[in-house]
Amino acid sequence: MSNSTDTMADDDYQDPGYFDTPQNSSQAHQHFLQFRHFFLPCVYVVVFICGLVGNSLVLVIHIFYQKLKSLTDVLLMNLPLADLVFVCTLPFWAYAGIHEWVFGKIVCKTLLGVYTLNFYTSMLILTCITMDRFMAVVQATKAYNQQAKRMSWGKAICVSTWVFSLLMSLPQIIYGDVRRHDKSICGYHDDEISTVVLAIQMSFGFFLPLLAMIVCYSVIIKTLLHARGFQRHKSLKIIFLVVAVFVLTQTPFNLVKLVRSTSWEYYTMISFHYAVTVTEAIAYLRACLNPVLYAFVGLKFRRNFWKLVKDIGCLPYLGSSGQWKSSEDTSKTCSASQNVEATSMFQL
Known part of the structure; x- marks a missing residue:
C-alpha cells in the first residue's frame, strides 16, 4: 500500500508543469x-475524539464486563x-496537515505503518x-462439540x-521518509516499488x-434462510452490517490508490485528488463507526x-435506562430457546 496519508504528501505535485494549464486550472x-488544508484535519480531529471515546468504551466493556464465551468474542x-x-x-496528521511534519523520521515511519497495520488487522480479524x-x-453440531478447542x-x-x-506494514515502515518540498512532508516516497507492493498487499x-x-x-445466507426463528434472521442482518461498513468505507480509498499507482497521468487531474481526499476521509470514519454499530445492534x-453506567454512579440520572433494560430482557427471553452458539452471532 502506498502512503496512508497520500493526500498529505501530494504537495510535490504543485509543479505547474504537471498541469500545463491556463489560469483557471491553476486557480x-x-x-x-485550500479544501484539503481544512477538510482533512477536521476529519482527523472528529475521528480522533469519537474513535478514542467509543473504542475505549468498547474495550473497557470487553475487558471488565464481557464474558468471552466464544472465539468470536x-x-x-x-x-x-x-x-x-x-x-x-x-x-x-492533523497538525502536519495544517502546518508541516515536525515529528522526525522515526515517528513518520511508525505512523505510516499504523494505518496499514490497522487496515489488515481489521480485515483479517473479520x-x-x-x-x-x-x-x-x-456445522453447528460440530462447532458446539469443539467449542473449547x-x-x-x-x-x-x-x-x-x-x-x-x-x-504487511513493513514497506510503509521501511520506505517512509520525511522530505522537503515547500514544507516538510512525511510520506511513502519509493515510487519504483509502490505499485508492486500495493498489489501484493x-x-x-x-x-x-x-x-x-x-x-x-x-x-x-442459504443456511439461515432455510432456518426458522427470528433471532437467526436478525443475526444475519447484524453480521452483514459490521462487515459491510468495513468493505464500503475501505474499498474506495484503496482502489483509488491502486489506480493512481498504475497511471501517473492521474496526478494531473484535480478531480482525482478530490476523490483521494474524500475517500480517505470515508476510510478513516470507520474507526469511530464500529462503537456506534455495537451500541445500536448489540444486545x-x-x-x-448499562452495568458500567450503574457502577460509575450515573444510572439514577438516566430515566430511560429501564426501558432499555426491559427491551433487552424481552429480546433475551425470546431467544432463550435457540441454540446459543448458532444464534448469538454479533450480539457483542
Whole structure:
C-alpha cells in the first residue's frame, strides 16, 4: 500500500508543469489545496475524539464486563484495540496537515505503518470471525462439540493476525521518509516499488479475504434462510452490517490508490485528488463507526454498558435506562430457546 496519508504528501505535485494549464486550472488547484488544508484535519480531529471515546468504551466493556464465551468474542476484542491504536495517530496528521511534519523520521515511519497495520488487522480479524460464524451456523453440531478447542485457538489466531499485518506494514515502515518540498512532508516516497507492493498487499490482505467472506456468507445466507426463528434472521442482518461498513468505507480509498499507482497521468487531474481526499476521509470514519454499530445492534453490549453506567454512579440520572433494560430482557427471553452458539452471532 502506498502512503496512508497520500493526500498529505501530494504537495510535490504543485509543479505547474504537471498541469500545463491556463489560469483557471491553476486557480482550481489552489482551491483544492485550500479544501484539503481544512477538510482533512477536521476529519482527523472528529475521528480522533469519537474513535478514542467509543473504542475505549468498547474495550473497557470487553475487558471488565464481557464474558468471552466464544472465539468470536475473543476476536472482536481486537477490533477496538486496532482502531484505538490508529486513532491515536490522527492528531499528528492533523497538525502536519495544517502546518508541516515536525515529528522526525522515526515517528513518520511508525505512523505510516499504523494505518496499514490497522487496515489488515481489521480485515483479517473479520475474516477469522467469518470462518468461525461459518462453522457455528453451517456445522453447528460440530462447532458446539469443539467449542473449547476453538477457544484455545483464539490467542494463537490473534497473535498470528497481528504478526502478519505487521509484516504487511513493513514497506510503509521501511520506505517512509520525511522530505522537503515547500514544507516538510512525511510520506511513502519509493515510487519504483509502490505499485508492486500495493498489489501484493491488496491481494493477500484484502481481495483474498474478501473472496473468502463472500463465499462463506453465501453459504451462511442459504443456511439461515432455510432456518426458522427470528433471532437467526436478525443475526444475519447484524453480521452483514459490521462487515459491510468495513468493505464500503475501505474499498474506495484503496482502489483509488491502486489506480493512481498504475497511471501517473492521474496526478494531473484535480478531480482525482478530490476523490483521494474524500475517500480517505470515508476510510478513516470507520474507526469511530464500529462503537456506534455495537451500541445500536448489540444486545450484550447495551446490557453491559448499562452495568458500567450503574457502577460509575450515573444510572439514577438516566430515566430511560429501564426501558432499555426491559427491551433487552424481552429480546433475551425470546431467544432463550435457540441454540446459543448458532444464534448469538454479533450480539457483542
